[in-house]
Amino acid sequence: MTQEYRLKKNGYINRNKKISFKFNGKKYFGFEGDTLASALLANGVHLVGRSFKYHRPRGFLGAGVDEPNAKFQLYSKETTEPNIVATEIELVEGLVAKSQNCWPSVNFDFGAINNLLSKIFPAGFYYKTFMWPKNFWYKIYEPIIRRAAGLGIAPMKPDNDRYEHKFEFCDVLVVGSGPSGLAGALAAAKNGARVILAEDKSRFGGSLLNDEVTIGNKKGKDWADETILQLKSMSNVIVKNRSQVFGYYDHNMMVMIERTKDHIEKPTKYTPRQKLWYIRTKETILSTGSIERPLVFGNNDRPGIMLASAAKEYLKTYGVLVGKKPIIFSNNDGAYDLAIEFKKNGIDPLVIDIREKSNSTAVKEAKNLGIDIKFSHAIANTNGYKKVNSATIGKLNKDKTGYENLENVSCDCICVSGNWTPTVHLSSQSGNKLKFQEKIDAFVPEKSKQNESTVGSAKGIFTLKESLEDGFKLGYELSNKITKKNIKSSIPPSNERNQDRHDKFWCMPLPKNKDYKRCVDFQNDVYVSDIELAVREGFRSIEHVKRYTTLGMATDQGKTSNLNGLQLVSNIEKKIIPEVGHTTFRPPYTPITIGAIVGREVGKHYRPTRKSPMHLWHEKNNAVFVDAGLWLRPRYYKQGNETLQDAAKREATNVRNNIGICDVTSLGKIDIKGSDSAEFLNRIYTNAWMKLPVGKARYGVMLREDGIVFDDGTTTRISENHFHMTTTTAQAANVLSHLEYYLQVVWPDLDVNVLSTTEQWAGVALAGPNSRNLLGKLFPNIDVSNEALPFMGFKKGDLFGVPARIFRISFSGELAFEINVESGYGIFMWEKIMELGKEMNIEPYGTEALSTLRIEMGHVAGSEIDGRVIPSDLSLDGMISKKKDFIGKRSLNRQAFVELDREKIVGVVPIDKKTMIPEGSHLVANRNASLPNPKLGHISASCWSVEYNNPFSLAILKDGKKRIGEKLYALSPLKNKSIEVEIVSSHYVDPKGERVRS
Amino acid sequence: MLEIKCPYCGKRSQNEFSYGGDAAVKRPELGKEVSDKEWDNFVYLRKNPRGNHREFWHHVAGCRQWFKVLRDTSTHEIFKTARLDEEL
Incomplete structure (x- = not known):
């Protein structure tokens, strides 16, 4: 008894290709060209789901995107997908689907008890029921609600499918390929416009697929097919099926999802599942059609009760009868098309019409065919638990408040039609204020804010003749605006059944x-x-x-x-x-699908990865990397089984005792040129720059206009009007935008140009007591003595033939140098240094050792410059020039910024000299105070001091300088730690800075 | 996504740009005595109107030029864009 409800003829399916699929564990057959919905209906399956709240048995209501009931869980070898709409999914061999929101099965669903208890679950029952007792929420109510909520089961594994993004432009985007859309696309394309035509379904033609109409003496469907062929042959037209335009965004940006894989029986590994199109269009024609409204009556949600238009689509497109003893229930003439189709296929429908009469040709034709019509009648109720089996019908009284009589009529399906609702979603999204049209009892678009025009039934025009005229006219007018051409298409004559007024009841x-x-x-x-x-x-x-x-x-x-x-x-x-x-x-x-929105930007493609020219060397030498913005930087170079902390200690100790090399390529570098460069730096930085000699570097701090520290770094005067600025890795891009803003917007009169050169230079830091010796070997022709190249000095050099820049700057607090060469020579420089430094015990060090070195020196970094501090909070008072104005200076006079007990930077050492203090811990006076324990400050950075061999942290502490010597507590509830600590100076090692100057 | 006409490069999608705030705000001259109120106005206070707004945008992923835009904040309609040395 396979496909018992499939007609011998009718439909656009391929009857030569049988397709097997499984639904709720049972095997069925359908044909190529079926949807899962039409194939199930061909097999007489109506009970496909349970309703969301009361678990009432449900069947198909629609045949397209409007379907509310048939949402399935789809299974494949690798994964599962919830909430698949059965009317939208095309049948492929081996498809496996199940009903959702029912247990243990759709036939016998435990949740249906909710229907019996429905009196206690009315609207808003959540808000009334789960309020008390208060402590029941977490343990009882929420877990139960969570279990009951939702429809399908979310997949637990990553989505292995590929999703792609595509950007496209056009003159006219036509959404929907019904008669008005085809007319609009054809007229616009013929008049020279670049056109994209998008159709959600697999077949083009919209209502023409199912309506008995003629256009230009052809069947409607044939005209549609020919028009599509014609459009496809034109080079200025893109025609897309299985493509849903789902969003109308600003400035005529339309977003469309194209289904490219699921309908293919044997896709390749690389076939994208979906493509998300971003289409920027000049004009839009929305021929999105309309959706039939259900009529509302007693138990109108039983399986077997569906929209008349859906029943017609199943019959015409798929050759499927939704029932063999149908009742058609309508308040308009549209449903008579279905009655006539049933009759033509040997089925006798009963038509129940709310109206007293109708003079349409559709009704006349139905009467002539001998179809039983009951005017002024309505369905009051239906019966049948898992599928409708009878209807209680009656004659409506005069004012339609009740029934004059009631009788039971048996049936196996009820097709309802409550007139049409224009699909105005995209139009409304574009900013169109909709207006209510009495004639059709629905909202239609008015004037849009964007270049959007709606045609056909989406605008409330329900005759084919007017839809075609409207489409052709608009297609011409819109294209004429863009192409200025005057090629008009002739409008073909059409023929259709005329319709009388509907009853708004x-x-x-x-x-x-x-x-x-x-x-x-x-x-x-x-x-x-x-x-x-x-x-x-x-x-x-x-x-x-x-x-x-x-x-x-x-x-x-x-x-x-x-x-x-x-x-x-x-x-x-x-x-x-x-x-x-x-x-x-x-x-x-x-x-x-979320996957479609994300596209290919998943995993490591989520964002670009920046690597230094020495990256491969780091990889080969067991570097463990860490994200620093987009950059990957070596965190430490692992030896044997050592931990992060072991490695950081080893690397930092080697810097303090011998020499270390660190890749600092990721530091932001900005080239500054022009006769006003020094003046510009003087305004940007808090300290003085006019008198910086050529060949010297200086440390600088930048503020925002609100006085908060923005960034810091060293800037070097290469020549009179040429500076080399460095920024932190994290702020490099923001600093450049900041400089450009002031140069272009605020002080356009300054003669200064700025350019990012971060990627032009490969940079290394050489740090440690042996660094001068090594530098001498690297640059034998340069005097690298303390006198010739003092702290904050700069020299150009020649590294075995490679031009290099040498800066005597130090982040580690040791005697240190930074060398820059053009990026392409980065690896040459690195290997040369490793080779010549071997005898001095050179070792590479990563960011963890770098942090250790800077923390115990009390040098600030991003964890202290956190967008909340002013220079004096970081003990940078000396960096503030009293003599000149600069960005943000005026803000430093704010009341809150001059208060003496502000949070300031200090050092913190645990009393036991053993316990590492977790970063983010709060400093408090009393560890046992009741919550919320008043916070005095927080730990910004922690390390194991290699100098003193005990933990050391930096902290931002209220009135910090005065608390040096005090004992406080560092609390970290997350790590469950409470540590007794002593406050010390932030300059823990070499407070006088003798090493950097040695 | 807005479509913004960079005065130097032409129409581009919004994701090439970054927003730069109210173009009516003028930074007080350097070195000039500024009252608390004036400074407060400059640093913190913005009109945030519903409707026409003159604002700066920066063509970050393009020519890196700052320019001016006249935009309706409620409809996002952009009436005009101009170089910094042009009238908006």
């Missing part, structure tokens, strides 16, 4: 003494009674009603429910809908 009354559940939002389980309750409890704003009841908040974003919810609120409030307004449409229109 949509929510059926309950029979006397009955309180059947009437569903409004299928996915989020919101019923008429919930919305009535919300209004009764005082929620007036539609946004509040939405949040209280969760109407329209699920993954389908209320595509089928929003307008019905609005109508209900307006009915209860006796307001007209425009007064109630509508909730905000936000992107994405359909759910988007």
Whole structure:
């Protein structure tokens, strides 16, 4: 009994290719060209899910993106994906899917007990129920809610699929390939515009696929196929199916998701799963169509009850009957198309029409075919637990508040039509203020803020003739604006059934003494009674009603429910809908995989990695790397089984005793040239620069305008009007922008140019008592004595033929030099130094040893320059020039900045001389004080002092200088430590700075 | 994502630029006596209007020039961009 509901003919599926798939553990067959939904329906499967809250049995409601019920968990060999919409997924061999939100199975679901208890779970029950007792929240309520919440199961492994990003430009982007979209695309393309046509489904044509219409004496579908072929043949047109434009962003930036893999039976390893397109367009034609609204009546959410348009699509596109004894329930003429299709395929439908009569050709044709139509009738209730099996119908009384009679009619499906809701999401996202159109009881776009135009049924135009005219006209007009060409396309004649007015009545009354559940939002389980309750409890704003009841908040974003919810609120409030307004449409229109948004920027491609020219050497010599901004820097060079701390001690000790070499390429370097360079530095830095001699370096501190320390570094005068500035690794880019701002915006009269040269120079620091000896060997022709190259001196040199810059600067506090050569010679320099330094016991040192050296010297770095300190907090008072003005100087007079007990830098040593103090620990006076224990300061950096062989830390401490000698406590609740400490000077080693000058 | 016309390079996407604050703010001249209030205004106080706003942008991932933009803060419409030496 396979595919019992598949017709012998009809549909655009490939009947020559049978495809097997598994659903809830059972094997089924469908055809190539099916969706998972159409294949299940061909096999008569209607019960596919359970509702979100009450676990009521649910079947398919729609056939496209609007489907609220059929959300499945998809399984493949490697992974699983939740919330897949069955109507959107194309059938491929071996597909495995399961219903979600049910246990143990969709047939017998334990959670269905919620339906019996539904009286205690109305809208807002969260807010009322879980308030007391207070301590129940963490241990009882939250775990239970967490288990019950959500739909599918999130995959636990990384997503192995590839997702790509693509950037594209065009003159006219057409969203949707229905009649008006095709017309717009064709007219614009013929008039020379660069056009992109995007269709969400796998097939082009929109309503033309399922409507009995003719265009230019051809069947609608044939015209669509020919138009697509024509567009594809044009070099100025990109035609994309399986592509959903889901967001309309600023300045006509549209974002589209293209499905490129899941429909392919045997994709290659490198086939991207999805492509995210960023499309910047000049004009947009939104031919996004419309979505049918359900009618609301008792138990209208049973499996087998679906939208008439969906039933028609299953029949026409897939050759699938959604039932063999259908009832069609409608308030308009659109559903008669379906009735006629049923009849033509040998099925006798019963039509229940709310209206008293209709004079449309559709109804006449139906009558002529002998279709049973009951006007002025409605469905009051339905029966059948796992699938609908009968409907209670009755004649509506005059004012439609009740029924004159009620009778039971058996059926196996009910196809409902409550008229059409234009798909205005993208239009609204573009900034369009929507207006309510009485004629169709729905919102339509008005004038947009952006270059957006809506056509066809998305604008409330429901005849083919007008849609085509509208599309052709707009396509021409928009392209004419851009191309200035005047090539007009002729509009083909069309033929369709005409339609009479719909009846705005949509929510059926309950029979006397009955309180059947009437569903409004299928996915989020919101019923008429919930919305009535919300209004009764005082929620007036539609946004509040939405949040209280969760109407329209699920993954389908209320595509089928929003307008019905609005109508209900307006009915209860006796307001007209425009007064109630509508909730905000936000992107994405359909759910988007996180992977697609991230694209290829995952793992190590998350951001670029910067490596110094000596990186390979570090790798070969067992360097363990650390991220320093985008840079990878050696943290330590591991020997044997040593730990980070062991290695840092060994490397730092060797610097203090012999000589070490450190890769400092990542330091920011900025070349400054121009006749006003010294004046510019004088304004940028806090200290004086005018009199710095050529061949000398100076340490400088920069402030922000608010007086906070921004960055520090040394700058060297290479020649009269040429300076070489260094910045910290972290702030290099910001300092450059800062300099450019002042040069371009504030002082354009200064003759100064700045350029980043960070990557042009490879840099090493040589530090330790042997460094001068080694320098002499590296540059035998240069006098490197203390007199010729004193502390803060600079010389150009020749490193075995390679031009080099030698700076006598020191971060380690030892006698030290930094050598720069052009990046390409970096590795040559490094290896030469290692070779010649061998006899002096040279060893490379990483950032951990570097930190150790600078911490015990009391040199500040990023952990102290944390965006909260002014120079005097760091004992840099001496760096502040009294004689000149500079950026941020005026702020240093602020009351808060001149107070004497500010937090200042100090050194901290544990009393036991053994326990390392965790960075971030708080300094307090009393370790046992009740919480919150008043904080006096915090530990900014910690190391094992190799000079004194005990732990040493830097701290920023309130009134720090006066506390030197005091005993305090360092508390780290995270590490569960409480350490007795002594406050000492931050200059722990060589406080007079004799070594650097030696 | 905004589309910003750099006066030097032409139209580019926002991700090439960084925002640089209110262009109406003028830094007090160096060395000039400035009252607390004046300095406070310069460093901290910004109008933050809903509607037209003159502001600086920096073409960071491009020509590295600072320039001026007239933008509506609520609709993001950009009416005009100009070089620093041009009227906006």
